[in-house]
Amino acid sequence: MIPKEKPQKERYDFSSREPYWQKFWEKEKTYEFDPNLDRPLYTIDTPPPTISGSLHLGHIFSYTQTEVISRYKRMAGFNVRYPFGFDDNGLPTERLVEKELGVKARSMSLDEFRNDCMDVVKKYAGEFRSLWQSVGLSVDWRLDFSTISDEVRHLSQQNFLNLYEKGAIYRKEAPSLYCPECRTSIAQAEVEDKERPSVFYDLLFSMESGDKITIATTRPELLPACVAVLVNPSDKRYKDLVGKTATSPLGNAVKIIADDLVSLEKGSGAVMCCTFGDETDLQWVRKYNLPTRVIIDEFGKIKDIKNAPYLKGLTIFQAREEIIKRLRKDGQIAGEKEINHSVGTHERCGTPVEIIPRTQWFVKILDKKDALIKMGEKIKWHPPYMQKRYENWVTNLKWDWCISRERFFGIPIPAYICNNCESVILPKASELPLDPREKKYEQACPHCNGTSVKPETVVLDTWFTSALTPDINNQHDLNGKIKGKILPMSLRPQAHDIIRTWAVYTILMSLYNHEDIPWSEVMISGHVLAKQGEKISKKTGGGKYKPQELINEHSADAIRYAMCQAALGKDAFYDEAQVANGKKLVTKLYNSGKFVLANLTDFDRTTKIEEKNLNATDRWILQRMRETAHSMGKEFEEYEFSKALAEFEKFFWNDFTDNYMELVKGRLYSENKTSVERKSAQFTLQEVYLGVLKMISPFLPHITEEMYHSEYTQTGEKLFEGSLKSNSENGYFYAVEKVKSIHSTQWDFLKGESDEQITAGSALMIKVITDIRRNKTERSVNRSPVTLQRIVLRCSNKTQIDNLRDFVIDITSIGKSQEVILALTDDKKDYKADLEIKV
Numbered sequence: 001m002i003p004k005e006k007p008q009k010e011r012y013d014f015s016s017r018e019p020y021w022q023k024f025w026e027k028e029k030t031y032e033f034d035p036n037l038d039r040p041l042y043t044i045d046t047p048p049p050t051i052s053g054s055l056h057l058g059h060i061f062s063y064t065q066t067e068v069i070s071r072y073k074r075m076a077g078f079n080v081r082y083p084f085g086f087d088d089n090g091l092p093t094e095r096l097v098e099k100e101l102g103v104k105a106r107s108m109s110l111d112e113f114r115n116d117c118m119d120v121v122k123k124y125a126g127e128f129r130s131l132w133q134s135v136g137l138s139v140d141w142r143l144d145f146s147t148i149s150d151e152v153r154h155l156s157q158q159n160f161l162n163l164y165e166k167g168a169i170y171r172k173e174a175p176s177l178y179c180p181e182c183r184t185s186i187a188q189a190e191v192e193d194k195e196r197p198s199v200f201y202d203l204l205f206s207m208e209s210g211d212k213i214t215i216a217t218t219r220p221e222l223l224p225a226c227v228a229v230l231v232n233p234s235d236k237r238y239k240d241l242v243g244k245t246a247t248s249p250l251g252n253a254v255k256i257i258a259d260d261l262v263s264l265e266k267g268s269g270a271v272m273c274c275t276f277g278d279e280t281d282l283q284w285v286r287k288y289n290l291p292t293r294v295i296i297d298e299f300g301k302i303k304d305i306k307n308a309p310y311l312k313g314l315t316i317f318q319a320r321e322e323i324i325k326r327l328r329k330d331g332q333i334a335g336e337k338e339i340n341h342s343v344g345t346h347e348r349c350g351t352p353v354e355i356i357p358r359t360q361w362f363v364k365i366l367d368k369k370d371a372l373i374k375m376g377e378k379i380k381w382h383p384p385y386m387q388k389r390y391e392n393w394v395t396n397l398k399w400d401w402c403i404s405r406e407r408f409f410g411i412p413i414p415a416y417i418c419n420n421c422e423s424v425i426l427p428k429a430s431e432l433p434l435d436p437r438e439k440k441y442e443q444a445c446p447h448c449n450g451t452s453v454k455p456e457t458v459v460l461d462t463w464f465t466s467a468l469t470p471d472i473n474n475q476h477d478l479n480g481k482i483k484g485k486i487l488p489m490s491l492r493p494q495a496h497d498i499i500r501t502w503a504v505y506t507i508l509m510s511l512y513n514h515e516d517i518p519w520s521e522v523m524i525s526g527h528v529l530a531k532q533g534e535k536i537s538k539k540t541g542g543g544k545y546k547p548q549e550l551i552n553e554h555s556a557d558a559i560r561y562a563m564c565q566a567a568l569g570k571d572a573f574y575d576e577a578q579v580a581n582g583k584k585l586v587t588k589l590y591n592s593g594k595f596v597l598a599n600l601t602d603f604d605r606t607t608k609i610e611e612k613n614l615n616a617t618d619r620w621i622l623q624r625m626r627e628t629a630h631s632m633g634k635e636f637e638e639y640e641f642s643k644a645l646a647e648f649e650k651f652f653w654n655d656f657t658d659n660y661m662e663l664v665k666g667r668l669y670s671e672n673k674t675s676v677e678r679k680s681a682q683f684t685l686q687e688v689y690l691g692v693l694k695m696i697s698p699f700l701p702h703i704t705e706e707m708y709h710s711e712y713t714q715t716g717e718k719l720f721e722g723s724l725k726s727n728s729e730n731g732y733f734y735a736v737e738k739v740k741s742i743h744s745t746q747w748d749f750l751k752g753e754s755d756e757q758i759t760a761g762s763a764l765m766i767k768v769i770t771d772i773r774r775n776k777t778e779r780s781v782n783r784s785p786v787t788l789q790r791i792v793l794r795c796s797n798k799t800q801i802d803n804l805r806d807f808v809i810d811i812t813s814i815g816k817s818q819e820v821i822l823a824l825t826d827d828k829k830d831y832k833a834d835l836e837i838k839v
Contacts, residue, residue, distance in 0.1 A: 222272075
């Protein structure tokens, strides 16, 4: 008789145990990188989060997925170098400081504002690290870096000097993408197209004949800058007007030009070119050598212009309202149509981007398009289709990379400008890092011998420094004997929205500096969404889901589980049901572990039994464990963490807990405590549960460490009247492995062996026990126990009988029967069975 189990009352207290194990890992230096370890090297170019606000669930989403891969690689036998960094300079940090302290950088001294920035950066970096530790990131915090540190400033400025000497960087006055709100030039990669409501205005231009031509525009405030009217050469409406002169409502006389870029379907089919209206206007200005008229200043306001003096000092939107009011009054508007159209906005603040001429610094990228695409082809992308996204962006680049920013808190461009000849003067490398705004140039201009030299006052785009993270990692002092030798790195994990910035710029820097790829593989994550189309981000305040609150309420392991449900590269909704499933898995690991350990109290953990001598059911579960490990390993190698997790759960819930743990109870609870069958079950429980812990440990590091260090003590006479205790110095499986942490153990994820007879017999066994359970459920309508004294399994051939024979002992147990008979289908004998099953 199998004894009835006592309900599990003891529970796993994650709120105290997770911090306990986090302190243990820190104390034991579990994740510290050892450059002298004799294992293949695996290096991760970890994304440094921008210090621009509090961390949100989106960070937990992407960083957890990288973290799972790092743990897998460590257990699979690699020497993992997993660092962390903070991107803590530039416009995003600057805006955070201004908002948090209620100050404006322009109203303070440079020193004062910079000190405020450093204080805020230090505070947020501490909060970031605390959150990452509470979620269980297995990074080596000794390898952390800050993009505003002296070391990184030196590296970034040295890179600037090197690229300038190579001719890859140039300074030029040119039309630049400009944000009037942030008052800085920006790069093409920082422009986001947003759908915005607008109005198509049909403005009436006059012909010399007195006829009117309708010009459609969404930007009537640029009318004073109109230098031409463009029509499509195949547009029959305007065929006879090409080459003639039209006069704008403000009196501008402009030529009508035919060009294929004009849309036949959009608006009236005739458009005005306003010099710096958009990128197409720029193309026309260059192509047709049109005059330039700059009417917007660096503050986003209209300059003093002769044909519209009333617009002076107005913002762009105020000017639009004013000129529309006047044009309506003069009868110069033929029609108005409300539309939604795409507007280029600054990703940092959402302000529509303008194009104005500025003297800026640029890195050449347009003439490196082909080389960049070839570099991308050498990198393995996960998922593969992200490579195409990279190639599309590179192919469609229209501007060289503007790397100068008219801001305050950042890495200064290390250069001086001669007031006499406008030549660029660079400092010596030995002077780096330096701020030209603070360190005066004491010598004469080496180009013209002039004595009036001014400092460059702009700072570098923060991406210019972030693009050097492989080099930052490569030059770290803790690399020991491999310092300067870890390029290309193994993995770049990042989100899909910064392929156009971080991935492209890093590959470009690696091309210029090393003529090789920066990493072998790229893993692209998606975003976690609060609702349809709404990314959880700092811009939205992170929404209602606060990471630390969720961890405190549900556990770090449960949150990690939920974050790993998304397909690689895909956006996903935050799903509270998945968090609940994660908590169920943690609970089941705890309870099943207690079951295992309770049944191993009298087992010699050093016992070794050859697999061929094990019971058939035991051989089956070991085989299934290996198959699962093999499948998980294949998915992990492709960075498909969610598929690896699904493989594990299929094994754990279906094979191990639902079936195997029930099948072996008859042997485990046998009165003959020394029987071969019982020892076989105990040995297998030990092996498989340890395997379970190892396989799921990359996803759930805390509960697996807890169970690895757990011991069961029997406190009463009845089964399961005992207590489960865990501490860092003890543990049943710790004693088996003799390794301090489960996360330092090794696991062969890539090996799978199978026995055809076990495979065939186990499939039949699963079918049989499924039928037994269904039958018993159907009979137990009044909830009274069902007794099946004799079960007959009707097999269609002798092979089935041979395959099932060794499983009979456990089928008998799960059926709670006295006898299980194997018979052929055509056997006419009446066995007077309580249940017959056709196999």
